[in-house]
Amino acid sequence: MTPEDLRRLFLEELSRIAPDIDPATVADDDHIQDDLELDSMDVLNLVSALHEKLGVDIPEADYPQIATPRLAAAYLAARTGEA
Amino acid sequence: MPSLGSDMESGRLVEWLVAPGDRVNRGDVIAVVETQKGAIEIESFDAGIVHELTAPMNEDLPVGTPLAVILAEGEEPPAGPTAPTATAEPAPETEPVAEPERPAPAVPVAASPPAQPDAIRPASPAARKRAGELGVDLTGVSGTGPGGAIVLADVERAAPTAPRPAPNPVEEMRKAIAAAMTRAKRTIPHYYLSETLDVDPAMRFLEERNADKPPTERVLLGALFVRATVLAAAKVKEMNGHYTEESGFAPSKEVNPGVAIALRGGGLVAPALADAVNMTLDETMSGMRDLVSRARAGRLRASEMTRGTITISSLGETGAEAMTGVIFPPQVALVGLGAPHLRPWIVDGAIVPRHVVTLTLSADHRVSDGRRAARFISEFETALKTPEAL
Numbered sequence: 001m002t003p004e005d006l007r008r009l010f011l012e013e014l015s016r017i018a019p020d021i022d023p024a025t026v027a028d029d030d031h032i033q034d035d036l037e038l039d040s041m042d043v044l045n046l047v048s049a050l051h052e053k054l055g056v057d058i059p060e061a062d063y064p065q066i067a068t069p070r071l072a073a074a075y076l077a078a079r080t081g082e083a
Numbered sequence: 084m085p086s087l088g089s090d091m092e093s094g095r096l097v098e099w100l101v102a103p104g105d106r107v108n109r110g111d112v113i114a115v116v117e118t119q120k121g122a123i124e125i126e127s128f129d130a131g132i133v134h135e136l137t138a139p140m141n142e143d144l145p146v147g148t149p150l151a152v153i154l155a156e157g158e159e160p161p162a163g164p165t166a167p168t169a170t171a172e173p174a175p176e177t178e179p180v181a182e183p184e185r186p187a188p189a190v191p192v193a194a195s196p197p198a199q200p201d202a203i204r205p206a207s208p209a210a211r212k213r214a215g216e217l218g219v220d221l222t223g224v225s226g227t228g229p230g231g232a233i234v235l236a237d238v239e240r241a242a243p244t245a246p247r248p249a250p251n252p253v254e255e256m257r258k259a260i261a262a263a264m265t266r267a268k269r270t271i272p273h274y275y276l277s278e279t280l281d282v283d284p285a286m287r288f289l290e291e292r293n294a295d296k297p298p299t300e301r302v303l304l305g306a307l308f309v310r311a312t313v314l315a316a317a318k319v320k321e322m323n324g325h326y327t328e329e330s331g332f333a334p335s336k337e338v339n340p341g342v343a344i345a346l347r348g349g350g351l352v353a354p355a356l357a358d359a360v361n362m363t364l365d366e367t368m369s370g371m372r373d374l375v376s377r378a379r380a381g382r383l384r385a386s387e388m389t390r391g392t393i394t395i396s397s398l399g400e401t402g403a404e405a406m407t408g409v410i411f412p413p414q415v416a417l418v419g420l421g422a423p424h425l426r427p428w429i430v431d432g433a434i435v436p437r438h439v440v441t442l443t444l445s446a447d448h449r450v451s452d453g454r455r456a457a458r459f460i461s462e463f464e465t466a467l468k469t470p471e472a473l
Contacts, residue, residue, distance in 0.1 A: 019380055020347050037347050039399050040303050041375040048298040060293055060301070 001080060006054075007073035010066075013049040017042055028070040054080055084138070084148045085125060087118055087388045088263065093143040094118045096150065105133045107153060112384060114150060119259035120352055121252065122381040123388060131155045206233035217242040256350035267409050271326075272448040275407055276456040279441045280464055281430070282423055286438055288470040304423070305342075305397050306368040310473040312418050313338045313359045313367075315462035316393050321451035322416035322444075322459050323392045332415065332450045341391030341411065342371055344378045353411055354383045355391035364473045398422045405441040415447035416456075418463070 001009070011023040014032070021036055032038045038046070047058045047066075056079045058066060066072035084094050098115040107113055112124040113133075131153040138150040154160060206214070206221055210233045214221050217238065224241045226233035267273075285307050293301040316323040316338045324334040338360050341353035354377075356362070356370045377383050394411045397420040406419035421441040428437035442463060446456045466473060 017376065017379065018347065033401070037345075039345070039375070040305065041372055042379070044298060044301060044303060045372065045376060051298050057297055060290070 001054075001077070003073045003077045006076040006080070007069050009053060010050070010069055010072045010076065013046055013053065014069075017045040017049060026069060029068050031067050033067070050076070056080060084116070084144045084146050084150060085128075085385055086146045087116075087120065087123055087385050088259070091118060091146060091259075093145045094123075095143055096138050096140050097122065099136055099140075100124075101133050101136075101151075103133050103135055107131065107133060110386075116385075119255040120350075120388065121256070121383070124382060124384040125150075126385055127153065129153050129155070131158070134160050205230060206238075207235065209235045210238045213238045214242075253349050256346070260351060263412060264409050267412050270328075271410050271412065271415075273410060273445050274448050274453065274456070275443055275445050276453060276460060277405065277407075277441055277443040278460045278464065279439050280467060281428055281437045282440045282467065283437045285467055285470045286423070300365070302364060302368045305395075305399070306364060306371055307467060307470055307473055308397055308418070308420055309340050309342065309356075309359070309371060309395055310362075310364055310367050311463045311466040312393065312395050313340050313362075314466045314473075315459045316340070316416075317360050318462050319455055319459040321455045322446060324415060324450075325392065325413040326415050326447060326450055327413055332447075335392040337392065339390045339392045341394040341414070342374055343394055343396035344375055346378065352378050352383065352388070353391060353394050353396075354378060354387035357386075357390060393418070396420070405443055407443050408445050410445050410447060415450045416459075417445045419443040419445065 007028075011026060014026070014036075015021050015023045018036070018038060026036065030036055032043065032046070043063060047063070050066075051057050054076060056076060058075075058079075062075070064071075065075040084096075087094070094116040095118075096114060097117045099113070100115065101107060101111075101113045107127045107130065109127055109130045111127050113127045114125045115122050116125050117123075134152040134154045136151045138144055138148060144150075152161070205226065205228075206224075207228060211221070213219075213235055214224075214233075219238050219242045221233055221238075224233050224237050225231075226237050228234035228237070282304065285304060289302055289304060289307070320334040321332075323338055324332060326332045337358040339355040339357055340359050341355040343351055343353045345351050354374045356367065356374070359367060359370075362370065374383070374387070391411065391414060393414055394408075394417045396406065396408050396417060398406055400422055402422040404421040404424045406421055408417040408419040410417045419442070421443075423438040423440050425436055426439050427434050428439060429435075430437065442460060444456050444460055446459075
């Protein structure tokens, strides 16, 4: 998957757990908690969804690295490249 | 149309999930109703076979309006034509011309009671004025006031001809919160006790516990708070139940913790878990995840909106350090939890950095006094000190 694919997938999952967010309005540097107002339960649901879709298990310590779509795309690219 | 809260007056039926002939059990989701608090799934009160769906779709229906006829095993359908008896407000005669895009109601609308064309219809001055503004002919309006007098609400009901703008969900939610919170502050003599708690042991416990768990099995601090609240509420009964003007305080045998969930774009709902005392920490956590997901998707159930016996409102991981909350009537207590903050703390005589959380219990002075609130907080604190036992 290219970083662009991963970014799109991240936004898709984001809008699935938070259906009131329109992915088209999310900027690359929007912070999922500070700007998009996800709470800790939403973040956990997002991490679970990414785990299921990509097989990438994101430990709690790495949550800051998926805090924006830009960061998340880079992080997921690195993690999916591991295998 | 069930009441989904003491301030709900009406709801709008937007979807049937059953059809005549379907078998339903008590508690099955049978319809979706749009309320000020969003779309809520309505559960059946009875078991049996759906005989007829009687309520019209997409109209505001007062609480108490029959929605469907469910026949028990072996029960005969009601005799005679199955048009609904006019138990609720009969629809005004002007109705059929309204909103042409609406599909014809499946059931003929009950005719208004015969008008008395030659009698002068009694009507309140406000109703006459509003009728003038809306162009409503009072002879076609049935009155619900004293002696059948037409009151303001009757006129407003009779004037749906100009399609009202679709209610703005955010504004509707605001109104629902305003009504509930105003009522709380007007009728509940709140008092408050606070305590700052060292949550480092709880956070360390979760860190270790979650480290080797896949995301679906991780537990958040909020779930520990709910468990601690449930255990404390089970011991201090004056914090767990409902208070009504008519019958005073009724303690609840079950502890059904309502979890306040902030919605993006504004507003807040507090759906409740059921009978949480015997749940494990994992079950509590997965119940909360489910509530949050469905709150976001607008798929909460009616029972979840009304069964809460105490509410927990937590500011999450970042934010202000304390919150003094407003009790959600008819409940009698609310646990407000600030976000964890790193602070100098004294442990065994030494000053050490610790994550602390300020708990503020809002309680109802009609039901309890400070001593009981202090006991509740002490039970909460004890529970949180041994998170592995939660």
